[in-house]
Amino acid sequence: xxxxxxxxxxxxxxxxxxxxxxxxxxxxxxxxxxxxxxxxxxxxxxxxxxxxxxxxxxxxxxxxxxxxxxxxxxxxxxxxxxxxxxxxxxxxxxxxxxxxxxxxxxxxxxxxxxxxxxxxxxxxxxxxxxxxxxxxxxxxxxxxxxxxxxxxxxxxxxxxxxxxxxxxxxxxxxxxxxxxxxxxxxxxxxxxxxxxxxxxxxxxxxxxxxxxxxxxxxxxxxxxxxxxxxxxxxxxxxxxxxxxxxxxxxxxxxxxxxxxxxxxxxxxxxxxxxxxxxxxxxxxxxxxxxxxxxxxxxxxxxxxxxxxxxxxxxxxxxxxxxxxxxxxxxxxxxxxxxxxxxxxxxxxxxxxxxxxxxxx
Amino acid sequence: xxxxxxxxxxxxxxxxxxxxxxxxxxxxxxxxxxxxxxxxxxxxxxxxxxxxxxxxxxxxxxxxxxxxxxxxxxxxxxxxxxxxxxxxxxxxxxxxxxxxxxxxxxxxxxxxxxxxxxxxxxxxxxxxxxxxxxxxxxxxxxxxxxxxxxxxxxxxxxxxxxxxxxxxxxxxxxxxxxxxxxxxxxxxxxxxxxxxxxxxxxxxxxxxxxxxxxxxxxxxxxxxxxxxxxxxxxxxxxxxxxxxxxxxxxxxxxxxxxxxxxxxxxxxxxxxxxxxxxxxxxxxxxxxxxxxxxxxxxxxxxxxxxxxxxxxxxxxxxxxxxxxxxxxxxxxxxxxxxxxxxxxxxxxxxxxxxxxxxxxxxxxxxxxxxxxxxxxxxxxxxxxxxxxxxxxxxxxxxxxxxxxxxxxxxxxxxxxxxxxxxxxxxxxxxxxxxxxxxxxxxx
Numbered sequence: 001x002x003x004x005x006x007x008x009x010x011x012x013x014x015x016x017x018x019x020x021x022x023x024x025x026x027x028x029x030x031x032x033x034x035x036x037x038x039x040x041x042x043x044x045x046x047x048x049x050x051x052x053x054x055x056x057x058x059x060x061x062x063x064x065x066x067x068x069x070x071x072x073x074x075x076x077x078x079x080x081x082x083x084x085x086x087x088x089x090x091x092x093x094x095x096x097x098x099x100x101x102x103x104x105x106x107x108x109x110x111x112x113x114x115x116x117x118x119x120x121x122x123x124x125x126x127x128x129x130x131x132x133x134x135x136x137x138x139x140x141x142x143x144x145x146x147x148x149x150x151x152x153x154x155x156x157x158x159x160x161x162x163x164x165x166x167x168x169x170x171x172x173x174x175x176x177x178x179x180x181x182x183x184x185x186x187x188x189x190x191x192x193x194x195x196x197x198x199x200x201x202x203x204x205x206x207x208x209x210x211x212x213x214x215x216x217x218x219x220x221x222x223x224x225x226x227x228x229x230x231x232x233x234x235x236x237x238x239x240x241x242x243x244x245x246x247x248x249x250x251x252x253x254x255x256x257x258x259x260x261x262x263x264x265x266x267x268x269x270x271x272x273x274x275x276x277x278x279x280x281x282x283x284x285x286x287x288x289x290x291x292x293x294x295x296x297x298x299x300x301x302x303x304x305x306x307x308x309x310x311x312x313x314x315x316x317x318x319x320x321x322x323x324x325x326x327x328x329x330x331x332x333x334x335x336x337x338x339x340x341x342x343x344x345x346x347x348x349x350x351x352x353x354x355x356x357x358x359x360x
Numbered sequence: 361x362x363x364x365x366x367x368x369x370x371x372x373x374x375x376x377x378x379x380x381x382x383x384x385x386x387x388x389x390x391x392x393x394x395x396x397x398x399x400x401x402x403x404x405x406x407x408x409x410x411x412x413x414x415x416x417x418x419x420x421x422x423x424x425x426x427x428x429x430x431x432x433x434x435x436x437x438x439x440x441x442x443x444x445x446x447x448x449x450x451x452x453x454x455x456x457x458x459x460x461x462x463x464x465x466x467x468x469x470x471x472x473x474x475x476x477x478x479x480x481x482x483x484x485x486x487x488x489x490x491x492x493x494x495x496x497x498x499x500x501x502x503x504x505x506x507x508x509x510x511x512x513x514x515x516x517x518x519x520x521x522x523x524x525x526x527x528x529x530x531x532x533x534x535x536x537x538x539x540x541x542x543x544x545x546x547x548x549x550x551x552x553x554x555x556x557x558x559x560x561x562x563x564x565x566x567x568x569x570x571x572x573x574x575x576x577x578x579x580x581x582x583x584x585x586x587x588x589x590x591x592x593x594x595x596x597x598x599x600x601x602x603x604x605x606x607x608x609x610x611x612x613x614x615x616x617x618x619x620x621x622x623x624x625x626x627x628x629x630x631x632x633x634x635x636x637x638x639x640x641x642x643x644x645x646x647x648x649x650x651x652x653x654x655x656x657x658x659x660x661x662x663x664x665x666x667x668x669x670x671x672x673x674x675x676x677x678x679x680x681x682x683x684x685x686x687x688x689x690x691x692x693x694x695x696x697x698x699x700x701x702x703x704x705x706x707x708x709x710x711x712x713x714x715x716x717x718x719x720x721x722x723x724x725x726x727x728x729x730x731x732x733x734x735x736x737x738x739x740x741x742x743x744x745x746x747x748x749x750x751x752x753x754x755x756x757x758x759x760x761x762x763x764x765x766x767x768x769x770x771x772x773x774x775x776x777x778x779x780x781x782x783x784x785x786x787x788x789x790x791x792x793x794x795x796x797x798x799x800x801x802x803x
Contacts, residue, residue: 070460071483089800151633156782158637177783263447263632269778270785270793285457287768287801 057302064295070284075292082296086283092297094271095279096304098183102258102275103251105187106194110247114195115240118202119228132203135196146189147260154185154261176262182273189257194250198243205239206232237317244316245309252305253277276301409437411693413700416443416467418451420655421519421683422713423704431703438696447631448473448681452767459486463690468697469704472516473683474506476767478598480515480686481507487515488687488694495702502759503722507684516684517705520719522650523752524584524678526559527657529572530741531666532645536569538562542743546672556585556615559674563624566645573626576644578616578777580630584648585612586770587678591761593770598763603798609773610791617780617787627781636660648673650680651720651749658718658739669743677755682722720749727753765803772797 064082067075086092121132138146153160154175162172175185209232217227233240255277259265266282267274274282276297284294417423421444428440445451451471458466463486472480480487491514503518526549533540539548550558563574575581586592589608594600603609619625626644628635638644639660647653649669657667685701687694703709707726713719714732721727727750735746776794779785785793 070456071486085802090796091800155633155637157628157634157643158641159633174783263629263635264449264778266775268783269629269775269781270783270790272783285453287771289456290802 060295060298063291064293064299066292068290068292068295070289070291078292082290082292083300086293086296086300091271091274091279092276095267095274095276098179098267098271098273099252099254099275099277101180101183102187102190102254102273103248105183106190106254107244107247107251109187110191110195110198111240111243113191114198114243115202115233117195117199118206119232121199121203122206122232132200135199137196138192139194139197141193143189143193143256144260146193147257150185150189150192150257151261154188176268176272179270179272182261182268186254186257186261186273189261190251190254194247198247201239201243202236205236209235241313241316244312248309248312249305252301252308255281410439411437411696412439412441413469413693413697414441414443414467415469415471415685415700415704416445416451416454417471417683418445418448418473419652420444420659420717420719421471422655422715422717422719423709424712424716427709427712427716431700434703435699438700440700443467448475452476455480459483459688463688466688466690468687468691468693469701470686470688471519471683472686473681475681475762475770477507477516477684478762479764479767481509482764484509484511484513484515486689487513488689488691488698489513490515490517490687490698490701492702498705498707498725499722500724500753502756503682505759506762516686517701518722519683519685519705519710520652520713521722521753522652522679522681523720523749523756524587524648524650524673524680525748525752526646526670526672526674527649527653527667527740528646528670529642529664529666530668532570532572532642533566536566536572536645538566538569540668542668542670545668545670549670549672549674551672553676554672554674556674560615560619560622560624563619563646564622567623570645572642573644574619574624574646576626576635576638576647577628577630578620578625578781579774580648581619581625582612582616582774582777583680584673584678585615585675586773587680587760588675589760590758593766594761594763596761598765600763600765600769600803603769603772604795613773613776613791613794614787616777617790620781621787625781629778629782639664648678648680651714651718651745651752652681654718654737654740654745658737661739665741667739668741669737669745669748671748671751673752673755676757677752679753679756714746718745720753765801768801769798769803772801 065077065079067078067082069075117135121128121135125131156162156172156174156176159175161175165172173181175181213231213235214227217231222230254275258267258273258275258278259281261273262268266286267278271279280294280297280301282288283297284291415423415428423442428442431440432438445454452473455466455470455472458464459480491512495517499518500521503521504514507516507518508514526545528545530540533545539545546554548562560574566572566574586609589612591601592609593603593606616625620627626638628638628643639657640663642664647657649657654669661667685705687697687701691697705723707721707723707729710719710721710723711726711729711731714721714726715735718737721732726732732746733750735744736742737745772794775797776790779790779793780787
């Protein structure tokens, strides 16, 4: 943007030298066009990101070092006190454990089921579009509606699931009473909503896998399982990483489902299923009314999400790439063969070396 | 390999960016704050031409479409739109959030409940002063007192009050071999000078002869007990009492968890799924019954015919809830909204609301009116609710002090009881957690 303003002011000082200036100006314009325009073209994203991403980020950091009441507004500067308060609250740590537990219970099955679903939808099935759109239906349903329906299913005493368990003579599960059971229930809502969506992303990636790879694999005698693990998974690697990351970010920010799981909306009397975002909300808009502390929670959560997101990125990159290691063995064999060939003084050597290098 | 690594690296960068971006969204959650009050002049309805006024309520205030249409008939320029939240807690969250955002998105008339009126009264500038000499004497004195700020501003017009009686299931009483006619039940529970001991003793008798619990929820029953305490959580000047040293509250807490131990409580959470289903499943036989609760009982008990009301309440009279209509100062049509609030809380309209939803009027004239006095509730086996709740309203003595921190402290104790009832927490441990939660409030 700054470069653009200089564009207009630059020509004015040397007005008398008309001809060269014109030439220089149009040249400069052309040069700037090449240099500046690309940035202008991509700037809308960054401007928006600065406004809706960076600014809140920085402002939240400012709020987090003040005593800041929801209704009373900005108070005195308290430094790191809000962070100390938050980290000293047992509920914060409880919410963190809940969040991680719900995150694992939702992200892992979600990705496994989504990738399986996608593999099934990738087959030659009848009415393919119908099935493919079908998996997206839960995503379209509003989370509030999902929560209402699942609330009926997971009610402790008169819920559908417990009724069914009862008819089989099984013990009722305390979906709200028991901490782990409540996590399963909340994770079920999350999975219901996101599995189909992720399946479609996987499906899109799978459809972009060149079909001749499968043909070659079939000719080599690979069965469907072998094809899935040795062709499909490595080929959609970057998509897997993307989905794992978005699922991690989403999983650590679960709010609606947990908030609507009971009438109180605060994660149960013992905070059995209070997630960290729900805790943040309670600190700010609940009885503490403390935006300063809530901002501190937001920053702690932000750092945590970055760490976990980065960890998952490394992890999924390694898992997804392990399958592609097989050719390396073959390459070393090729290299040895080439070395032997070079030693033999064959005329073809130079040509084949270059091909190999381009490959590696 | 070169050609194949590049897209991956780009994808990685992209995903990292997404991490940052999405995490920023979390932070954005907290990024609003600071209230500049907003504000515009409250022009009269007539000058502005046709306007729409919104009224935000919770549960069911009994403002039917016909009632609101009647206002439009009398004031052709004004259309009234009703927004109804499921519970008072939802309405409180909504109201405070929007007040914090400078009043953006608030309704022209906002209903607030007595339990949290004083925390809002700390910021009187956010509300319009509604003092109006013409309305002197419309309400019971203590009702007006509740909505008056220390410096004498009136921030809300009283709608209803919640004089408490005992609602009970006639059919289940019969099955358990207890007397079941309203008069007999009133006598059973102690009659004129009923005590909580009487109520719990009758419950112990009842559960011996029945699979049904005596009452729905310990938290609700605690509400009845605490509403009879003059200074429950705070001194009269508003200073919160340290909960750990509050023997009176600890006593009430112990009483309630003992009853749960004795099997008197169904252990349901009010307004939850199980509580709502409990009405259909004979989960409990009695409940504390402020006037407005009769509406909720009826809407949850489709097909159940045994409900009746006994004109009795343990420990003397008690008031649970009751609301006010306020006009946020940031509204666009303050004068028109004030007029509407005054109209809605006039005796005639509150009488109509009482007939719709059972909310007992706080207006003296309405309480004494023939219409209210002779009103019977068909669903409650023709119980003369008008008369019963008038009697109950007269039995209310004093006006328990509810200061700015009442709701917050009250909620921590409620959750202590809920922990015992719904998660089988040990009462001692649960009390410790309540004390921790109290400390977290940072009062």
